[in-house]
Amino acid sequence: MIRTALIAKAGAYLIATLMMFYGETSMASSLRLADPAELAGHWQLSQPAQPAKHCALDLELNGTLGAGAECFSAWLGDSAIGWFPEPDGIAVTGKEGSKIIFLSRQKEGLYQGTLKSGATIILQRTP
Structure with a gap:
């Protein structure tokens, strides 16, 4: 029971981290650097x-x-x-x-x- 809860919590942190990383990447790529x-x-x-x-x-x-x-x-x-x-x-x-x-x-x-x-x-x- 505790093991399942820890795995679920770790998975949630991993998903949140990936969402932040890919969110920042897509936002930065949408801004064009002026010449x-x-x-x-x-x-x-x-x-x-x-x-x-x-x-x-x-x-x-x-x-x-x-x-x-x-x-x-x-x-x-x-x-x-x-x-x-x-x-x-x-x-x-x-x-x-x-x-x-x-x-x-x-x-x-x-x-x-x-x-x-x-x-x-x-x-x-x-x-």
Whole structure:
């Protein structure tokens, strides 16, 4: 009786583990990693809570930040140097190459992130 209960419990754990593993795998495979060429170009950064605050920002094809990096760095309180695409957004990196902020994809050409202060920032492609 106890043996049967233990086998059933072990089976339940195995099934739950497999469901989590295959669920994560199928979810990750449904997100497409954008090509850097699709994201490179001119963007506008803004803070919705402070409409007058905005910066132009260039995402360079080589994975670096171009014009506007100083303005963005001031908002972040850290030196923003580079960027790379992730399946669900854009990661911005600092001097050591570590991710300092993640901008989540909201829709085509619109990304949103949260500063350390808790303020929301919007990155939107400029026409």
